[in-house]
Amino acid sequence: MKGSQGVNVEKYGAGSIVVSDYDPKWPTLFAQERTRIKNALGSFALAIEHMGSTAVPGLPSKPIIDLLVGVPSLEEAKERCIEPIEVLGYICVPEYASWIPGELFFRKGPPGPWTHHVHLMEPSHPRWEALLVFRHYLRTHPDAARAYADIKRALAASSKDNIEAYRTGKNVFVEETTAKARAWRADAGDQ
Incomplete structure (x- = not known):
């Protein structure tokens, strides 16, 4: 779907974006999986x-x-992994390569809401480390996790079903927090 500027606007696929309370089943x-x-x-x-x-x-x-x-x-994964993952009910979404270069992206679930995403990449890819250090920092810094929750809820309300606006709205927080996480990890390693 084209937005007002003539650019594609990615819709969430299940109506409005909903940020749910934490579920201990996750x-x-x-x-x-x-x-x-x-x-x-x-x-x-x-x-x-x-x-x-989650x-x-x-x-x-x-x-x-x-x-x-x-x-x-x-490159080898593109030949070896797509079919076995699709057999599990996932859909490969190759057009996401422009948003997330260096990985294969899959999603599963009814056509919106999706229930699972698979991000397949080489562990040497810089995004691998960034995703994990960000996760670990939020797990160990409840104030940062609460701030992130507030941002996510506000963005879900303002973005409606525009998942690109939702993702983009989180970018500054994610980048700043990832930088803090790397510094925190480096400081912890020096002790």
């Missing part, structure tokens, strides 16, 4: 991490389980 849902993906990809899956807001206890989130899957080669 880690179990991740663990179940992790097992399914590991079984499908075997040793080609080097690591499978729970990322995103990976932070107590943090409100869109109820979508994000899985970060590390593979030794993204």
